[in-house]
Amino acid sequence: MTALSPRADTARRDHGAAAPVLEIDGLDVRYGRARRSRHALRGVSLSVTPGETVGLIGETGSGKSTLARAVLGLVEASAGSIRVGGEDVTGYGARRWRALRRRGVVQYVFQDPLRSLDPDLTVEDSLTEPLLVQGVPGKEAGRRARAYLDRVRLSEDLLRRLPGELSGGQRQRVAVARALVTGPALVLLDEPVSALDSANRVQVLEILKELRDSGTALVLISHDLGSVAGTADRIAVLYRGELVEVGTARDVVNHPRHPYTRLLVGSAPTLHTRTADRTERDALRAQLSG
Numbered sequence: 001m002t003a004l005s006p007r008a009d010t011a012r013r014d015h016g017a018a019a020p021v022l023e024i025d026g027l028d029v030r031y032g033r034a035r036r037s038r039h040a041l042r043g044v045s046l047s048v049t050p051g052e053t054v055g056l057i058g059e060t061g062s063g064k065s066t067l068a069r070a071v072l073g074l075v076e077a078s079a080g081s082i083r084v085g086g087e088d089v090t091g092y093g094a095r096r097w098r099a100l101r102r103r104g105v106v107q108y109v110f111q112d113p114l115r116s117l118d119p120d121l122t123v124e125d126s127l128t129e130p131l132l133v134q135g136v137p138g139k140e141a142g143r144r145a146r147a148y149l150d151r152v153r154l155s156e157d158l159l160r161r162l163p164g165e166l167s168g169g170q171r172q173r174v175a176v177a178r179a180l181v182t183g184p185a186l187v188l189l190d191e192p193v194s195a196l197d198s199a200n201r202v203q204v205l206e207i208l209k210e211l212r213d214s215g216t217a218l219v220l221i222s223h224d225l226g227s228v229a230g231t232a233d234r235i236a237v238l239y240r241g242e243l244v245e246v247g248t249a250r251d252v253v254n255h256p257r258h259p260y261t262r263l264l265v266g267s268a269p270t271l272h273t274r275t276a277d278r279t280e281r282d283a284l285r286a287q288l289s290g
Helices: 066-072 094-102 123-133 138-151 167-179 198-214 249-254 259-266 276-288
Strands: 024-030 038-048 053-057 079-084 106-109 188-191 217-223 234-239 242-248
Touching: 024 066, 038 066, 038 079, 038 242, 053 066, 053 198, 066 079, 066 188, 066 217, 094 217, 106 167, 123 138, 123 167, 138 167, 167 188, 167 198, 198 217, 234 249, 242 249, 242 259, 249 259
Parallel strands: 053 217, 053 234, 106 188, 188 217
Antiparallel strands: 024 038, 024 079, 234 242
16 A cells, blocks of 8 residues: 555664764743743654654644754743753753854754845855854865765856855755755754755755765654655654654554554555545544544
8 A cells, every 4th residue: 555665664774772863852842921821842752863864744833843943942942851962952042052053063954945045145155154163274164065065966066156046956955065064963954845846856855865874863844744754764743742653664654553644644645556535534633633
């Protein structure tokens, strides 16, 4: 029934022996005050080890973006803890977060690279800027910029171009290169292929697969299970702010346990020769509402 065979999961490595680069333990995030506050995340625990790719899946409003923002120190945890690179960052203030980002421990790739890349900076300037901030000499920064541009399969001819002169696929790959150029331990990517056509989507996902060999940990944030199932080692499913299922990509796709996960799998045509029919989807939604 499923298109994701056991061979599709052979890229998974034995990550259990490595110390996690990201550890989230019992994370709660609340918005609002006192009685009017609401949970955006409730009791979320998740770890990611070096070289591992985790797909964080959920619909709009499930808490995916809130989780990413909490990991980046952009929203405050109401309870629980977050460790990045072995460092407890829970409750870090702006100054300590700036120092952490300057070291390049964690990076973020936004959904819309046209908005995240400075429109007035060339590709070369965008790639060298974070290195220069770290104190890397200009010549070495330029060498690394060219190396990472090649790594995302782009020509050096693009170095002098502005973001507005690039295609959507090229911009997204530049954004990935910019996130990687400082050698981060962890990269979070928000809907990295949702805005791309099918050809560019395949290219970007192939590039992300290759990154596992570098030891960089990746968290792919997406509403579309089908777009990341073939790339991720593990899948974590968020539903209404709670982590309802975590497992290998193969297990989650082939043997989903939670009704919400089964609904996602049954609605993804790229994973199945037959998507769930209306009766099946209605039955699963009834379980969720019940």
